[in-house]
Amino acid sequence: MTTTPRTVISDPIQAGLATGWKVIDASSLQDSKHIEADVAVIGTGAGGGVTAEFLALAGLDVVLVEEGPLKSSKDFKMREAQAYPALYQESAARKTKDKAINILQGRAVGGSTTVNWTTSFRTPNNTLAYWQKNFGLKDYSPEALAPWFALMEQRLNISAWLTPPNENNDLLRRGAAKLGVPTAAIKRNVKGCWNLGYCGMGCPTNAKQSMLVTTIPSALIHGATLITRARADRLVLQGDKVAGLACIALDGSGLAPTGKRLEVRARHYVVAGGAINSPALLMRSGAPDPHSLIGKRTFLHPTTISAALFDHKVEGFSGAPQSVYSDHFLDTQPIDGAIGYKLEAPPLHPLLFASTMHGFGEKHAESMKQFANTHALLALLRDGFHEQSGGGAVQLKDDGSPVLDYPISSFVWDGVRRSLLTMAEIQFAAGAKIVYPVHEAAEGYTSWEAARKAINGLVYKPLLARVVSAHVMGGCAMSDDVRRGVVSSKGRYHGLSNLSVHDGSIFPTSIGANPQLSIYGITAKLASALAEELTGKPAPMPNAA
Numbered sequence: 001m002t003t004t005p006r007t008v009i010s011d012p013i014q015a016g017l018a019t020g021w022k023v024i025d026a027s028s029l030q031d032s033k034h035i036e037a038d039v040a041v042i043g044t045g046a047g048g049g050v051t052a053e054f055l056a057l058a059g060l061d062v063v064l065v066e067e068g069p070l071k072s073s074k075d076f077k078m079r080e081a082q083a084y085p086a087l088y089q090e091s092a093a094r095k096t097k098d099k100a101i102n103i104l105q106g107r108a109v110g111g112s113t114t115v116n117w118t119t120s121f122r123t124p125n126n127t128l129a130y131w132q133k134n135f136g137l138k139d140y141s142p143e144a145l146a147p148w149f150a151l152m153e154q155r156l157n158i159s160a161w162l163t164p165p166n167e168n169n170d171l172l173r174r175g176a177a178k179l180g181v182p183t184a185a186i187k188r189n190v191k192g193c194w195n196l197g198y199c200g201m202g203c204p205t206n207a208k209q210s211m212l213v214t215t216i217p218s219a220l221i222h223g224a225t226l227i228t229r230a231r232a233d234r235l236v237l238q239g240d241k242v243a244g245l246a247c248i249a250l251d252g253s254g255l256a257p258t259g260k261r262l263e264v265r266a267r268h269y270v271v272a273g274g275a276i277n278s279p280a281l282l283m284r285s286g287a288p289d290p291h292s293l294i295g296k297r298t299f300l301h302p303t304t305i306s307a308a309l310f311d312h313k314v315e316g317f318s319g320a321p322q323s324v325y326s327d328h329f330l331d332t333q334p335i336d337g338a339i340g341y342k343l344e345a346p347p348l349h350p351l352l353f354a355s356t357m358h359g360f361g362e363k364h365a366e367s368m369k370q371f372a373n374t375h376a377l378l379a380l381l382r383d384g385f386h387e388q389s390g391g392g393a394v395q396l397k398d399d400g401s402p403v404l405d406y407p408i409s410s411f412v413w414d415g416v417r418r419s420l421l422t423m424a425e426i427q428f429a430a431g432a433k434i435v436y437p438v439h440e441a442a443e444g445y446t447s448w449e450a451a452r453k454a455i456n457g458l459v460y461k462p463l464l465a466r467v468v469s470a471h472v473m474g475g476c477a478m479s480d481d482v483r484r485g486v487v488s489s490k491g492r493y494h495g496l497s498n499l500s501v502h503d504g505s506i507f508p509t510s511i512g513a514n515p516q517l518s519i520y521g522i523t524a525k526l527a528s529a530l531a532e533e534l535t536g537k538p539a540p541m542p543n544a545a
């Protein structure tokens with residue numbers, strides 16, 4: 001009998017731990033602890049990961065504080081039931097205050113990059129032009145940022161995905177082509193991807209070039225210390241400086257405090273907890289906010305979904321998620337006109353699908369039976385460019401945890417309606433038998449005519465039309481004008497001399513494209529300048545993946 005040799009997947013985290021990386025799991029602390037460093041970085045996602053690597057390469061003593069656990073490919077079992085509680089904020093069930101929008105955000109070493117879907121776009125030129133005009137961000141032209149995007153593209157192997165799209169994505173391409181709507185291929189940050197389709201549960205093969213397997217290991221190799229399951233509770237302020245960071249150790253479940261505390265003292269502090277959590281930390285700390293800007297203008301790319309039933313198998317759970325997109329409905333709208341939207345085809349997995357689809361009981365069970373033949377499109381609505389899409393506001397609950405109040409204006413609802421129309425039309429053009437706009441009052445429609453009539457007649461209100469988000473941005477807007485920005489164009493907190501914010505919260509609007517590469521590129525620029533300032537020497541650049 002012959003046996004097939006098993007492929008051994010190397011696990012860079014386990015290998016690194018074996019070499020003696022400085023990693024402290026705060027859940028196992030027997031006593032409270034005091035740590036000194038040059039720089040404390042709070043959060044290990046897109047912004048925190050890039051920042052930590054730049055600072056550690058510059059020879060600075062860096063401490064990373066992360067409230068989530070350190071998990072690695074050995075833990076990633078392609079199972080939603082394990083992944084969501086372990087790797088996501090609020091077990092992937094974070095919601096806006098009125099519960100109308102479900103928000104996906106990561107909560108583990110690597111942050112949202114550990115669970116994201118690898119779609120990579122530079123910040124659109126018209127978004128940058130809007131920032132320059134309305135927020136005075138003169139250094140944020142496409143030309144000035146191009147070298148930073150190029151650097152991070154090289155670092156994270158962001159490149160064309162040459163494997164044919166899965167059927168879920170190809171239906172977007174085919175349906176749009178029938179209608180004359182242009183589509184294009186999406187670049188991805190992967191290296192040796194197995195085309196499995198389970199990116200959202202942590203990459204089991206380490207192909208995804210998330211912070212977990214790139215910048216964080218690099219920072220640790222260069223002497224950084226990583227503290228996991230430690231929640232940054234508040235910055236201790238003294239005059240115009242941050243004098244310390246008070247953290248709470250969390251237990252093995254990652255939820256309950258153990259009673260042990262950690263104090264970190266550093267020359268400089270970088271908040272990179274992501275939108276919602278970064279503003280919340282600043283609010284808990286009583287950071288100066290004379291113009292009441294912290295947490296305001298938090299954006300979500302409010303996202304609508306249209307499902308459709310096909311005669312053949314679509315199997316949206318298999319193959320690279322999101323490999324085809326269309327910007328037609330962004331490009332044909334002025335950025336500050338009626339809300340535009342980007343179209344993509346999301347990965348489908350049973351738990352996420354079941355909790356996103358409308359209906360309940362037998363009807364819902366029936367739609368689950370058709371899961372393998374179901375296609376889905378999503379539309380990312382570009383919020384933040386019009387006075388009627390001013391985003392949401394972060395608030396603190398009694399226990400200090402954040403909640404986002406995001407009222408959906410009639411202006412945004414109009415975009416919801418238009419996007420449902422667009423997606424239904426494309427799905428019928430691709431050959432759908434039945435289209436299900438994800439709205440509690442919608443039926444399955446068997447023709448474009450019927451769908452159009454119904455979608456135009458639906459009532460658009462919170463909890464009726466389903467709206468979701470995996471792109472949280474803003475809340476610590478960047479502007480050198482203190483009346484418009486929480487941080488300066490250099491990411492420095494207005495009013496506290498040794499504090500920076502480096503994550504998606506600093507965007508003054510949404511991006512109008514999947515945000516990760518915007519965070520990588522912009523944070524690289526900010527972190528390099530910070531490293532130079534703190535060391536008095538030009539900052540070394542990271543090498544390619």
Ligand SMILES: Cc1cc2nc3c(=O)[nH]c(=O)nc-3n(C[C@H](O)[C@H](O)[C@H](O)COP(=O)(O)OP(=O)(O)OC[C@H]3O[C@@H](n4cnc5c(N)ncnc54)[C@H](O)[C@@H]3O)c2cc1C
Binds near residue numbers: 232322
């Ligand atoms: C399921 C999913 C799919 C996505 N797909 C894509 C995609 O395909 N393409 C794309 O461009 N974008 C995608 N995104 C979005 C993208 O990953 C995020 O925009 C980006 O990672 C945000 O970076 P960040 O640094 O702002 O925050 P994050 O990456 O979210 O990192 C913040 C980190 O800070 C930690 N933290 C927060 N508060 C504290 C605290 N008080 N103390 C200690 N630690 C704290 C968190 O646990 C987290 O690990 C996706 C996101 C999700 C969730």
